[in-house]
Structures are given as structure tokens and as C-alpha cells.
Amino acid sequence: MKKGGLNCFRTFLWLLIFISAILCAMQYNHGEKTTKNIVILNSYHKGLTWTDEQTNGILNALNQYHNDLSISVEYMDWKRYPTEENINNIYTQLEYKYSNQKIDLILTTDDAALDFALKHRHAIFSDAPIVFSGVNEKDALRLLREHQKVTGVVEKVDPDQTIALALKINPKIKEVYVIYDNTESGLSTGELTIEAIRRINPEIKIKTYNDKPFNELLSDVAHAPKDSIVLITTYYSDIDHTVLGFEKTCRLISAASAVPIYHLYTFGLNNGALGGSMLNGKLQGEAAGQLAFRILQGEDIDRIPRSDFQATEYIFDYHQLQRFNISKSKLPKESTIINKPFSFFETYHDIVVTTIIIFVILVIFICILLYHLKKIHRMKEELEAKHDELTQLNKELTASDHKIKSQYLELVRTQENLMLREHQYRLLFEKMLNGFFVFKPVYNEDHKLVDIKFLNVNPSFKQQANIQIDDVIGRTWTDIFGYPSLELSIYERILETGRTERFETYYGKINAYYLVNAFKISSNQIGVIFENISEYKMAIKEIKKLNEELEQRVAIRTAELSQAMDELESFTYTVSHDLKSPLRAIDSYSRIMYEDHGKNLHSDAVDIIHNIRGICKDLISMINNLLEYSMASKKELSKEEINIKEMFISVFNELQLAYPEREVNLIIETVLPTVYADKLLLRQVIYNILSNAFKFTKNASKPRIIIGNTITSEEYIFYVKDNGIGFNMEYSKKLFGIFQRLHTSDEFEGTGIGLVTIKKIIQKHGGRAWIEGQVNVGATIYFTLPFSW
CATH class of the missing domain: 3.30.565.10 (Histidine kinase-like ATPase, C-terminal domain)
Structure with missing residues (x-):
């Protein structure tokens, strides 16, 4: 037995050494990974919901699988500036930023970015492979042609399902207002929608608005008949190039329209759209990010076909359903309805069912308990027989009870002392003028202090740090301020040594100095008392600076002021005595000449006299202004x-x-x-x-x-x-x-x-x-x- 146990121990030891070697090799290989440079090129601008959804979807997919990526996000702003000049500026900017870098992968959103990346990836982006999203099948075929190293997620809007659903809700529809703009994506989506309407019901009348101003569009939908609907694809600006934006367009049309507004994209939600089979930009981006991950893992891009991932889903706005009195029973079963009022049963369906099951089980247990009660009644008779024995035992316990009572009284006194100390501590905590907070350390996987989490703060914390208390408790320093605490090394030392430390610190972003006392409360808590001493520091600096510059400034200012005073006095004397008197004389002589001889003078001569008087007044006004200017320097x-x-x-x-x-x-x-x-x-x-x-x-x-x-x-x-x-x-x-x-x-x-x-x-x-x-x-x-x- 001993020999068998020794062999088992040796086998276990060799197995442990083998596993450790594998883990070390994996860690070494992981350390050798190089950073991948990825560029996400967006056709439109940041803040556009469709673009932000795609970008967030891409980043979510990449962040889920990779930790060694350097991701740059660029925006072409093609919706607002669809010009050749904009393209040239973008080319110059991106060439400056990326032509000297090794780019491993390009991800593009929508048509303009894909077209730009295909044309310039050799010159700017190291001839990197391209993964696109937000481009429909028709435009993808047109742009890609014979290009290599390109794949992506084809944008598949679903006008067929939306139109079919609208006809199911209102079979009497005779007219559809199709709204789209004249951008590449707008025209392409508009054509697909028109084809779908004609394919589903050729008798439906179609009205388009890509060639009309927005005011005319609003006027038409405001007077739309009840047997019509409005279908919005992509509408960013009208024929006059007036930029409105996707969300604002939808809100304005919905406010004016007397009929339901259907939409093909999710950015229409909460902006007046009823809903439909809507394309989700975030799902598009996540699908593109999944393709990018496969390429980064080493898979050949030319062997990855373009994805037909269905990124649409039935989504409807409850408020719009109520507005147009549309029953939920007419919607597909898999539909998502936003803004629904709270329903206890729907929200807590699983809890209600579970409660019913538990109630049934409790009834069963009650029946079992009744059975056992009868059994206990029989046992009670047996217990009474042993009562005498328990009575004797009770006498013995009574003697012990006196001892327990004395211990209890001692415990009560101790508890009262603790409550008094707790009250004193709470009073000090709430009334002290200095800021005071308690935090617990936050460690990383290597047990290194990387952040602190606030557990409690006193009322003076708000005055000292200018932050609301409710915005602090339960959050980390980085969550609140956006950067790690500057004193992490000091707090780590306090946790290790247990010594109290007093220090000053400065935060440049808010230009503030603090005097800090930090001490260890327990192995997982530190208390910090701090005071804002910025005014004291600023006063010291100002006094020091004034003392250094005072004598020099006094000498320089005295000389300058003396010279300026002499010049101004001379200037004032010259202006007041040598200029104003002759001008007034000229003005007076001109006035006398006009009054005495004006009737006998030619009209041209009269005009000349008026001009002379006007010039005199202007010169006197100018001299007065000069006097005012000189007095401004002279006046104490x-x-x-x-x-x-x-x-x-x-x-x-x-x-x-x-x-x-x-x-x-x-x-x-x-x-x-x-x-x-x-x-x-x-x-x-x-x-x-x-x-x-x-x-x-x-x-x-x-x-x-x-x-x-x-x-x-x-x-x-x-x-x-x-x-x-x-x-x-x-x-x-x-x-x-x-x-x-x-x-x-x-x-x-x-x-x-x-x-x-x-x-x-x-x-x-x-x-x-x-x-x-x-x-x-x-x-x-x-x-x-x-x-x-």
C-alpha cells in the first residue's frame, strides 16, 4: 500500500510539472503577440445614429474576442459634405496619418467609405483587406467588381415584409408615400422599396419625394387620405440640400402626418415611426466585426463569402399603435414592442408561475404536516411521562440562569458603550468641516492596487470636492473623475505598513491643492481626511511673485508714466489753444457770411459754406476726442x-x-x-x-x-x-x-x-x-x- 501511494504521488507530481510547463509556454506565446492596427472608416459623421450603431456593433464584436487591437475610427461626413473637395481633404488627412503605418484590416460602413477604401487602400492603408457593412447587394456588386481581399455584410433592408405587414393591418391601402433622398444609399433603397410595392400589389399608387422640397412633403403627408401610409427609407436632406437629419425628419413627418409612418431602420424608433421590419445598424456592425475576427485569426479573406446576415427585426412603438388604434394581434408573434406600459403578469410571468407551483407544494406539505401532527400528539403522551425528569433538570438550569443573566447585563452595558461611541463617531463624521471619505481598494489580477471604490463620505465632502454625495458612494475613482487616483502608491503603502500618512497633492485639471491625512481602518478599508488649500497656495505664490516684481515694476512704471504725462500735457495744450480757436473762428466767419450774404450767393457757394462749417464741426469733435483720449492717460x-x-x-x-x-x-x-x-x-x-x-x-x-x-x-x-x-x-x-x-x-x-x-x-x-x-x-x-x- 505504501509503495502504491508513493507511485501515485510521483505520477501526480510529474503531471503538475507538465501542466505548469504548458501554462508557461502559453503565457510566453501570449506575450509575443503583436498589436494589430485596424481602421474603421465611416461614410458619415459621428452622432448620426445609423453610423454610431454600426461602429458600436463593430467595437462590441472586436472587444469581445481581442485584447491586442489598436483601433482607429475615422468619419468622412459624406451626408453633410458630398463634394470632391471633401474627398480630397479626407485623402490628404488619412494619407498623413496612415501611409507610414502597417494597417492590418479596414472596416467600412456604407457606400462612400467602401468606395474610398477600395480606391486608396494601396496608397494609404498598406493594401489591407477590407470588411464592409451597410452596403446593399446592388451597390456591392457595382463597387467591388473584380477587387480582391474584400468581404462584408450585405445590407438587406426588408421593404417586402414591412409593406406586407402594412397591408395586413390596413387592407384598404391605395397609396404609399415613399420618402428617400438623393444620396447613393437613399436612391438605392428607394428603388428597392418601389420595386417591392409593385411586386406585392401593382395597383397601389406610389408617390416619391426625392425631387421635392421638405415643406411640400410635409404639406402632402398632412393631407394624406386615410387609405394611405408613409414609408421612410433614408432621408437626410431635401432637393434644396437643406440638411435635416434622420431623426428630425422622422419627427417632423410624424407630427404632420395623419396616417401611420413605417420605417426601414431602427433609428426611426422613438422619433414618430410606427415600426416595421427594421434594419438594426448595431447587428450589422456586430456581424462585420465577427468577419473581421475570423480574418485576424488568420482565415483567408478570399475564402470568406459576403454575409447575407438578416439584421432586421419586427419592432413597433406602443405609443404609435395607440395613436392609430392598431391592435397587437395584427402584428407578427415575434414582434418587439417598445414603450409598453408596465404589466405585472408579463414582467413577472416566471415569478407568478413559480409562486403558484410553490403554493401547490405548500398545500402538499400542509397535508403531510397534518399527518405528522397526529403522530406528534401520540408522542406528546410519551413526553409527559418524561416530564418529571425534565422538572428536575429545570431546577438545575435555574441555577445556571442567574449566571447567564449577569453575563447578559454585562453584554447590555457593553452594547450601550458601543452605541455611545457610534453616536460620537457619527456626530464627528457629519459635523467636521474637513472632507472625509472611506474607500476599499480595487486590485487587478496581479493583486496590484489599480483603483479605489468609495464606501462612505461625509457632508463636507461636497463643499471640499464640489461633487454630489449621491454621485460618489458605490463608484470608483476612475468612474467619477475619468482617470486613476494620483495617490494609489501612497494608499498601497498605508495598507502594507498600517502607518498614517500626511501629504499634499495637486490636481492640475481643476487647479486645486489638497492637504490629506490617510489612515488604515482595516485590511480592506482606508479613511481619508482632506482639506482644499488652493487659496492658501495661490496666496503664497502671488505674494512671492509680487515681492520679486514689485521694485522693478515700480521703477519702470514711474518712468513710463512720467514720460506719458509730459507728452499728454504738451499735446493737450497744443490741441486746445492752437487748433480749436482757429476752427471756431472759421466756423463763425462762415456762419456770418451765410447769414449776411446767403441770399445773394450762388447755390454752389452756399454748399461750400455748409461744407466748411461741417468740416469745422468734425475737426472740433475729433479734437475733443483726442482731448478725451489724452485725459484718459493723464487722469489718476x-x-x-x-x-x-x-x-x-x-x-x-x-x-x-x-x-x-x-x-x-x-x-x-x-x-x-x-x-x-x-x-x-x-x-x-x-x-x-x-x-x-x-x-x-x-x-x-x-x-x-x-x-x-x-x-x-x-x-x-x-x-x-x-x-x-x-x-x-x-x-x-x-x-x-x-x-x-x-x-x-x-x-x-x-x-x-x-x-x-x-x-x-x-x-x-x-x-x-x-x-x-x-x-x-x-x-x-x-x-x-x-x-x-
């Missing part, structure tokens, strides 16, 4: 707290009174803060900006002015946007020069000094000013003021 700032919103509204109302014939709409689209500035100078800035907006929107049919601001860590950024004449951005730098104008005074009044004054006042406050615009679209003036707490 007298800063105070200013409600800038009230100042904007006050100046706007003042200008509105000056232009009573204008109806300008003022929109304040953000909260405007209280700022710290010179009230008179800031009002001059706002007056000049709004005056420009009023002036340059005089030709707009519905003039509007939009005001708003954003805040950075250093400054407020205000913007004032109008929808006026605008300007070419090539000349934007000229606008901040004295007397620089982009329009003549005949077109728009002004001297060209307003923007210069704005810039000078804002710079005096330590801010910046700039302007952006687009011809016939409008202009936006930006200015900043230093941020103050």
Missing part, C-alpha cells in the same frame, strides 16, 4: 466697486433714447460680476463700445447686442457682440490706431478714436482689449479687468 484712477451689469443697462438705455427710431435687442447671456475700477473711465469704455454697436448695426434687419463674460484665475474677460456690418480680420490691428477707420464718414459717422480710448483706459486698469469680426456677420469687442476676490 479712483477705483471703487462697480455693478457693471447696471452700468451696461444704463448706457444702453441712454443710447436707445438717442436713437428712438432703432429697436436694438440687448441680451445679457451670463452673470456679470462686480468689478473694482474707475467709474467714470469704465463708463466711457462701455459708452464707446455700445455706441459702436449701435452705429454699425443700423443696416441690420433685427439688430442685437450680446453681453457676457468668463472668469480665469487672473482676470475677468468681458465681450460685447453685435450682428452689424463686421470687418475683415486682416485689418483688425488698424482699428486700435488713432484716426484709423475701415469705413468712410458718409457710411458711418465717427472719428476713429473711440477704440483707441477704450484700449488706453483698459490698459490703465491693467487689462487688455482686442476685437474680432467677420464681414456682414458682426464684430465682438473683448476687454479684461484684473480678477479681484
Whole structure:
């Protein structure tokens, strides 16, 4: 026996060594796998439901089987930009990205992407094999021809089943409104649908709308007779190239239509479509992903035929069935109905049946119990005979009961102490000002800490981290913030050593500093107390920076201000005494000449006198603006707290009174803060900006002015946007020069000094000013003021 046991042990040991060697070899081979580069090329744009469904289906299929794939997803946006220029841009972009890479496989969705991949895969995609989806049989034959290394899933829309079902629901149908657009897929699907209608019932009248504007389509379906239906295939834009989108089209048609709307694609669901035999883009994508997996496993693509996978299913909208009073009995048995109201029996069918079965079993058990009760009654008589023995035993137990009671009282006292400590802990947990949370570690297969999961957080967590408590508990750090915690190594060390650690941390994405105390609660829990110290850190940095720059800035600013003051005083004196007096004299002499001799002068001479007076007034206005500009530099700032919103509204109302014939709409689209500035100078800035907006929107049919601001860590950024004449951005730098104008005074009044004054006042406050615009679209003036707490 001993020898036999030893032989068995040796056999088991050799078997264990053999299995370990195989596992090591498998792990080594797995480590040698190379990454496969895959490109998913979509014909249309991201956000289009049909494209997103196919892409998600492909990714689901690939992710289910492969972990060593590098997948790139590209979009051609062919629905919105079906132009040769778009194709050329896409070619340039993809050639730049992929021509120097080894591409192992291309997956395409819909016709445009397949056509592009076939034409350019040699130049761009390493002559890689192609798997397509979303292309019908007719277009597949046209595009593929004699191409090699291509397979895919043929898009098989099912108009026959949908039309047959519609005739079953309403046998009196005499007319079908077939709606499709003029894209490749739209025309192809539309032809298949028309052929199916003629094949099923040639007497049905067919009306198509690929050559009509959308408004005419809505008008027709709104007046459709009761013996008609609407059948939508693919409709993205109308004959006028007005882009509407699949979902919006379906919703608008359904809202206008008095008859049921049938659809061939699932993206019509929840958008007003009744339903039908609908093509599911996700199933198409998953089938294509399965073919791709076979190719990546080494199967020869030329030996894989194109798949005729049936990706359609009967789906109907309960709300639309109710709207048109269609009974579920008229639908196929395998139909799926969405938006159904809750039914207890249908939802819990298995539970109800199981409950009935359990009830029957319980009845059987009750019968058995009754039988045993009779048996127990007989046993009771036997037990009474042993009562005397139990009575004696009870006396002995009574003595033990006193001891148990004393132990119970001790246990009660201990429990009360625990409850008191629990109350104290809960009070501290809820009332402490610092944020506090408890988490458990999340490990990977190698037992390495890769994430943390929140178990509990205190009320101050919301104030410190600016996150709702309900959005945290039960979730991992990565689920909440989108990236792993920066302190995983510290938490791993705390779990290993059990020591409490205190540290500071910084999160650049939210620009916040935290002081953290972390400690081990148990082998599977860590407590963290933290406090936001961003303001303290920012104050230290600011003080240090100010101390370093203060002396240099004071010296530079003193010299600059001294020179500017001298120049401005000289300029002001020259303007006020040497320019304005002669101009006023010229204006007065011209007025006297006109008053004394105007009746005897020729009309041309009178016009010349008026022109002279007008020029004098313009020059005096320009001189006043220059004086205003110079005084803006000379004036010492007298800063105070200013409600800038009230100042904007006050100046706007003042200008509105000056232009009573204008109806300008003022929109304040953000909260405007209280700022710290010179009230008179800031009002001059706002007056000049709004005056420009009023002036340059005089030709707009519905003039509007939009005001708003954003805040950075250093400054407020205000913007004032109008929808006026605008300007070419090539000349934007000229606008901040004295007397620089982009329009003549005949077109728009002004001297060209307003923007210069704005810039000078804002710079005096330590801010910046700039302007952006687009011809016939409008202009936006930006200015900043230093941020103050």
C-alpha cells in the first residue's frame, strides 16, 4: 500500500510539472503577440445614429474576442459634405496619418467609405483587406467588381415584409408615400422599396419625394387620405440640400402626418415611426466585426463569402399603435414592442408561475404536516411521562440562569458603550468641516492596487470636492473623475505598513491643492481626511511673485508714466489753444457770411459754406476726442466697486433714447460680476463700445447686442457682440490706431478714436482689449479687468 501511494504521488507530481510547463509556454506565446492596427472608416459623421450603431456593433464584436487591437475610427461626413473637395481633404488627412503605418484590416460602413477604401487602400492603408457593412447587394456588386481581399455584410433592408405587414393591418391601402433622398444609399433603397410595392400589389399608387422640397412633403403627408401610409427609407436632406437629419425628419413627418409612418431602420424608433421590419445598424456592425475576427485569426479573406446576415427585426412603438388604434394581434408573434406600459403578469410571468407551483407544494406539505401532527400528539403522551425528569433538570438550569443573566447585563452595558461611541463617531463624521471619505481598494489580477471604490463620505465632502454625495458612494475613482487616483502608491503603502500618512497633492485639471491625512481602518478599508488649500497656495505664490516684481515694476512704471504725462500735457495744450480757436473762428466767419450774404450767393457757394462749417464741426469733435483720449492717460484712477451689469443697462438705455427710431435687442447671456475700477473711465469704455454697436448695426434687419463674460484665475474677460456690418480680420490691428477707420464718414459717422480710448483706459486698469469680426456677420469687442476676490 505504501509503495502504491508513493507511485501515485510521483505520477501526480510529474503531471503538475507538465501542466505548469504548458501554462508557461502559453503565457510566453501570449506575450509575443503583436498589436494589430485596424481602421474603421465611416461614410458619415459621428452622432448620426445609423453610423454610431454600426461602429458600436463593430467595437462590441472586436472587444469581445481581442485584447491586442489598436483601433482607429475615422468619419468622412459624406451626408453633410458630398463634394470632391471633401474627398480630397479626407485623402490628404488619412494619407498623413496612415501611409507610414502597417494597417492590418479596414472596416467600412456604407457606400462612400467602401468606395474610398477600395480606391486608396494601396496608397494609404498598406493594401489591407477590407470588411464592409451597410452596403446593399446592388451597390456591392457595382463597387467591388473584380477587387480582391474584400468581404462584408450585405445590407438587406426588408421593404417586402414591412409593406406586407402594412397591408395586413390596413387592407384598404391605395397609396404609399415613399420618402428617400438623393444620396447613393437613399436612391438605392428607394428603388428597392418601389420595386417591392409593385411586386406585392401593382395597383397601389406610389408617390416619391426625392425631387421635392421638405415643406411640400410635409404639406402632402398632412393631407394624406386615410387609405394611405408613409414609408421612410433614408432621408437626410431635401432637393434644396437643406440638411435635416434622420431623426428630425422622422419627427417632423410624424407630427404632420395623419396616417401611420413605417420605417426601414431602427433609428426611426422613438422619433414618430410606427415600426416595421427594421434594419438594426448595431447587428450589422456586430456581424462585420465577427468577419473581421475570423480574418485576424488568420482565415483567408478570399475564402470568406459576403454575409447575407438578416439584421432586421419586427419592432413597433406602443405609443404609435395607440395613436392609430392598431391592435397587437395584427402584428407578427415575434414582434418587439417598445414603450409598453408596465404589466405585472408579463414582467413577472416566471415569478407568478413559480409562486403558484410553490403554493401547490405548500398545500402538499400542509397535508403531510397534518399527518405528522397526529403522530406528534401520540408522542406528546410519551413526553409527559418524561416530564418529571425534565422538572428536575429545570431546577438545575435555574441555577445556571442567574449566571447567564449577569453575563447578559454585562453584554447590555457593553452594547450601550458601543452605541455611545457610534453616536460620537457619527456626530464627528457629519459635523467636521474637513472632507472625509472611506474607500476599499480595487486590485487587478496581479493583486496590484489599480483603483479605489468609495464606501462612505461625509457632508463636507461636497463643499471640499464640489461633487454630489449621491454621485460618489458605490463608484470608483476612475468612474467619477475619468482617470486613476494620483495617490494609489501612497494608499498601497498605508495598507502594507498600517502607518498614517500626511501629504499634499495637486490636481492640475481643476487647479486645486489638497492637504490629506490617510489612515488604515482595516485590511480592506482606508479613511481619508482632506482639506482644499488652493487659496492658501495661490496666496503664497502671488505674494512671492509680487515681492520679486514689485521694485522693478515700480521703477519702470514711474518712468513710463512720467514720460506719458509730459507728452499728454504738451499735446493737450497744443490741441486746445492752437487748433480749436482757429476752427471756431472759421466756423463763425462762415456762419456770418451765410447769414449776411446767403441770399445773394450762388447755390454752389452756399454748399461750400455748409461744407466748411461741417468740416469745422468734425475737426472740433475729433479734437475733443483726442482731448478725451489724452485725459484718459493723464487722469489718476479712483477705483471703487462697480455693478457693471447696471452700468451696461444704463448706457444702453441712454443710447436707445438717442436713437428712438432703432429697436436694438440687448441680451445679457451670463452673470456679470462686480468689478473694482474707475467709474467714470469704465463708463466711457462701455459708452464707446455700445455706441459702436449701435452705429454699425443700423443696416441690420433685427439688430442685437450680446453681453457676457468668463472668469480665469487672473482676470475677468468681458465681450460685447453685435450682428452689424463686421470687418475683415486682416485689418483688425488698424482699428486700435488713432484716426484709423475701415469705413468712410458718409457710411458711418465717427472719428476713429473711440477704440483707441477704450484700449488706453483698459490698459490703465491693467487689462487688455482686442476685437474680432467677420464681414456682414458682426464684430465682438473683448476687454479684461484684473480678477479681484
